[in-house]
Amino acid sequence: MSHNASINDVTPASDQTSSDAQASATPAPVLEVSGLAQRVTSGEGRLTILEDLELAVQAGESVAIIGASGSGKSTLLGLLAGLDSPSEGDIRLFGSSLAGLDEDGRAALRAGQVGFVFQNFQLLPTLTALENVLMPLELAPQGDIEAQARDWLARVGLAERLDHLPRHLSGGEQQRVAIARAFVAGPGLVFADEPTGNLDTATGERIAELLFTLNRERGTTLILVTHDLTLARRCDRCLNLEAGKLVEWKDEASAPAVATPQGGDDV
Numbered sequence: 001m002s003h004n005a006s007i008n009d010v011t012p013a014s015d016q017t018s019s020d021a022q023a024s025a026t027p028a029p030v031l032e033v034s035g036l037a038q039r040v041t042s043g044e045g046r047l048t049i050l051e052d053l054e055l056a057v058q059a060g061e062s063v064a065i066i067g068a069s070g071s072g073k074s075t076l077l078g079l080l081a082g083l084d085s086p087s088e089g090d091i092r093l094f095g096s097s098l099a100g101l102d103e104d105g106r107a108a109l110r111a112g113q114v115g116f117v118f119q120n121f122q123l124l125p126t127l128t129a130l131e132n133v134l135m136p137l138e139l140a141p142q143g144d145i146e147a148q149a150r151d152w153l154a155r156v157g158l159a160e161r162l163d164h165l166p167r168h169l170s171g172g173e174q175q176r177v178a179i180a181r182a183f184v185a186g187p188g189l190v191f192a193d194e195p196t197g198n199l200d201t202a203t204g205e206r207i208a209e210l211l212f213t214l215n216r217e218r219g220t221t222l223i224l225v226t227h228d229l230t231l232a233r234r235c236d237r238c239l240n241l242e243a244g245k246l247v248e249w250k251d252e253a254s255a256p257a258v259a260t261p262q263g264g265d266d267v
């Protein structure tokens, strides 16, 4: 409402139609970051991790964030997901500023709209695969949520593992449960933090294939933090975090100093 009011205040009547058409043709970014800074106080004094960082991610895009160890990737992901608060700057998720929300408000904004996939899977160890996938649906149940969770586990190839506890699943299987959990509520945005980092190469490739297929099929926006340049190159855009800012990374000759960790588990 206030947006329309301000357009009406400054736009001549003859230009309004084209302005409105432009506004509807260009949807707001799913994620918009401006002037982001993160500073912490450590034993050695004040440390600036992120400084004047800008980012806009459109719906359906896949964006890789790469960068040297200690460059601030995890810090950035925590801020983008609204898990931590920045020292300065604004983050808008689905058009809502996180700065205006308290912790409960940020959690409510994430619920059903944001999914997470972590390097170490982060399944609840005492819950079965099915119960882990049910969790996001239980926040706002709609329809037969058990059928939806079963369907997603079947989609990731685990129809025969519904009642397995995480410790009775291989690393690749656990990550597939985590992917089903991330996508089951139909989120607009999925954050993946080193999703293949704990997997061997072949398993990691299968997990990456699954993530990108779902990103394409569901039109989900994907923000991926990775050390793996092969994985990063599969994204629509690749951004390198250096000196606290994101820099578009295109030139393969100028590969940034990232290391590919060795994986271990089988599917």
Ligand SMILES: Nc1ncnc2c1ncn2[C@@H]1O[C@H](COP(=O)(O)OP(=O)(O)OP(=O)(O)O)[C@@H](O)[C@H]1O
Pocket (backbone or CB within 6 Å): 040, 041, 042, 047, 049, 067, 068, 069, 070, 071, 072, 073, 074, 075, 076
């Ligand atoms: N709360 C904190 N207090 C002090 N220093 C911190 C804090 N959080 C992060 N740091 C420092 O900020 C830097 C960035 O950390 P971060 O974990 O975000 O990097 P990263 O790029 O994710 O690293 P890696 O790739 O090794 O996981 C590191 O030097 C880290 O030690």
